[in-house]
Amino acid sequence: xxxxxLKSIDQDIHTEPMILQMGPSHPATHGTVRFxxxxxxxxxVKCETEVGYLHRGFEKEAExxxxxxxFPYTDRLNYVSPVLNNFxxxxxxxxxxxxxxxxxCNYIRTIMGExxxxxxxxxxIGAGALExxxxxxxxxxxxxRELVWDLIEEVTGARLTVTYGRIGGVKDDLTPDFAERxxxxxxxxxxxxxxxxxxxxxxRIFLDRMEGTGVITPEAAVSYGYTGVTLRSTGVAYDVxxxxxxxxYDKVDFDVPVGKHGDNFDRYLVRMEEVLQSIRIIxxxxxxxxxxPVNSDDPRVVLPEKAKVYNTIESMIQxxxxxxxxxxxxxxxxxxxxxxGNGELGFYIVSNGTGKxxxxxxxxxxxxxxxxxxxxxxGSLLADIIPTFDTINMIGGECDR
Amino acid sequence: MSKKVLDLVQTTFSDDxxxxxxxxxxxxxxxxxxxxxxxxxFLRDNDATKMNFLRDITAVDYLHRTPRFEVVYVLxxxxxxxxxxxxxPLNEDDVQIPSVSHLxxxxxxxxxxxxxxxxxxxxxxxxxRRVLLYEEFEGHPLRKDYATQASQPRVELLKPERDSxxxxxxxxxxxDQATGSRVAx
Numbered sequence: 001x002x003x004x005x006l007k008s009i010d011q012d013i014h015t016e017p018m019i020l021q022m023g024p025s026h027p028a029t030h031g032t033v034r035f036x037x038x039x040x041x042x043x044x045v046k047c048e049t050e051v052g053y054l055h056r057g058f059e060k061e062a063e064x065x066x067x068x069x070x071f072p073y074t075d076r077l078n079y080v081s082p083v084l085n086n087f088x089x090x091x092x093x094x095x096x097x098x099x100x101x102x103x104x105c106n107y108i109r110t111i112m113g114e115x116x117x118x119x120x121x122x123x124x125i126g127a128g129a130l131e132x133x134x135x136x137x138x139x140x141x142x143x144x145r146e147l148v149w150d151l152i153e154e155v156t157g158a159r160l161t162v163t164y165g166r167i168g169g170v171k172d173d174l175t176p177d178f179a180e181r182x183x184x185x186x187x188x189x190x191x192x193x194x195x196x197x198x199x200x201x202x203x204r205i206f207l208d209r210m211e212g213t214g215v216i217t218p219e220a221a222v223s224y225g226y227t228g229v230t231l232r233s234t235g236v237a238y239d240v241x242x243x244x245x246x247x248x249y250d251k252v253d254f255d256v257p258v259g260k261h262g263d264n265f266d267r268y269l270v271r272m273e274e275v276l277q278s279i280r281i282i283x284x285x286x287x288x289x290x291x292x293p294v295n296s297d298d299p300r301v302v303l304p305e306k307a308k309v310y311n312t313i314e315s316m317i318q319x320x321x322x323x324x325x326x327x328x329x330x331x332x333x334x335x336x337x338x339x340x341g342n343g344e345l346g347f348y349i350v351s352n353g354t355g356k357x358x359x360x361x362x363x364x365x366x367x368x369x370x371x372x373x374x375x376x377x378x379g380s381l382l383a384d385i386i387p388t389f390d391t392i393n394m395i396g397g398e399c400d401r
Numbered sequence: 402m403s404k405k406v407l408d409l410v411q412t413t414f415s416d417d418x419x420x421x422x423x424x425x426x427x428x429x430x431x432x433x434x435x436x437x438x439x440x441x442x443f444l445r446d447n448d449a450t451k452m453n454f455l456r457d458i459t460a461v462d463y464l465h466r467t468p469r470f471e472v473v474y475v476l477x478x479x480x481x482x483x484x485x486x487x488x489x490p491l492n493e494d495d496v497q498i499p500s501v502s503h504l505x506x507x508x509x510x511x512x513x514x515x516x517x518x519x520x521x522x523x524x525x526x527x528x529x530r531r532v533l534l535y536e537e538f539e540g541h542p543l544r545k546d547y548a549t550q551a552s553q554p555r556v557e558l559l560k561p562e563r564d565s566x567x568x569x570x571x572x573x574x575x576x577d578q579a580t581g582s583r584v585a586x
Contacts, residue, residue: 051532051533052531052532052533052534052535055533055534057542059518059543060542060543060547060549061549064549095425095426096425098425220506222453222454222479223453223454223505223506223507224505224506224507225454225455225456225505225506225507225511236479238479243482244482332424332425333427333461334424334425334427335427335456335457335475335484335486337456344456346456346457346475348457348459348473348475350461358461359461359462359543361457361459363456363457363475367514368507368510368511370510371506371507371509371510371511372506372507372510375506400533401533
């Protein structure tokens, strides 16, 4: 009887979908992106994504710069882990030039890259917790990021826009006391990791928001081009560092954590585990690396020492030519890929044999994730968008270029 | 390992492959536009290739060369761990190319970017709109003949009804019946 009454009421109520504009500047979405949501009650029926609010014409700018001048632009792609972008780009140009970097440089790139990945993952975990109301976890994670940024600042001279990579090497060697400082930072990072884990992983509120929300199947994730943590959380163990090792990743031992369900909680767990794996990689690299040159000895690519520039005419000419004409990269095209904080960062570069790139295209993981993000939203509740968008970790600079 | 893929494509589609090379570890086939969809479908579904992951789509503007443009597809196989680059040359006066958005989920989104930046027209694309730039933008900025400092006309304010429910329903009336209002029988 009661069901009949309810049914008739239900049928009589005139309902229509509600359109909700979420963003571009929504307090709970870091990065400017607009979702046009069609809601049936609280359920998201349809999601239209609009990106491009941070578009600065990276690719067009790069075509008008020399190969070296592109580095500051790459800093601003994924601005939470700029070092990884620097090295990804440097590796692509080195492939085209056909030069090898010294062994120590590979180790430095691995170490600094992992340090940068730590900052990326810690920011994502912290900000994700903050947007669900867990201010305490956020403060711990951000403390960890500060420590990591202090390390980066000491080595590169800047905290965010580091421009540390160079074609054929890095800007500078690690500081002499880097290993010591890392030891202290490492202890605190492990403490922070344990505290964050205690605060969040078995927290009832956190679990309710994260478990079973934003689910994607492995097949859909592969088809939609998801990479990085988002793909690994579904159980596909694809990690460029493991499958196609570059730098010194083939000389260190590390695990690739994978999830099972492809939901927000799995993405959180994978990130937490990757923090530990990054620490493990850095420890091994510091133990293995030996003193030596950090830059390639190819005079076509690397600037000569300052003392030589001021005292010999050959070095002066060399310096002048590299700065003004740019590094002469042989004609050709290459697709080079590395594992950045959010997934596979690819550079498709084309050279016509001059000092300026003819074309640079970035395969930005965030941009491609945004193409399929409606898959994660549709059918779930409006409130679930917040944790889903957090664990996806969309970075506007990288997405919009 | 990946040389096998290159040979397989060449023997299966010998008439449609213009040339192929494997420089710098990137195996590349340059194919004709007419057979692009057939080749892509073969690469995705064949057990020996199994390119289930589309890494990237982009285009290159070579300006003083004929054909002027090239659309580049970077494919990867999660199972076999090999990659292949498929390139399709396009003439300046005919920039139409068949869409592969029905083969990979992300293809439609990436094709929108190529359309946005280079103006390639992907036929059979379900929703070919600009993605990074706004719809009133004139020209395609990554073409080499688009000046770096080129200015754009001023955009009028949006009409108030643009985001209204009526317009949305009109737009989606034959797409998504589930969102319509429930009416008593």
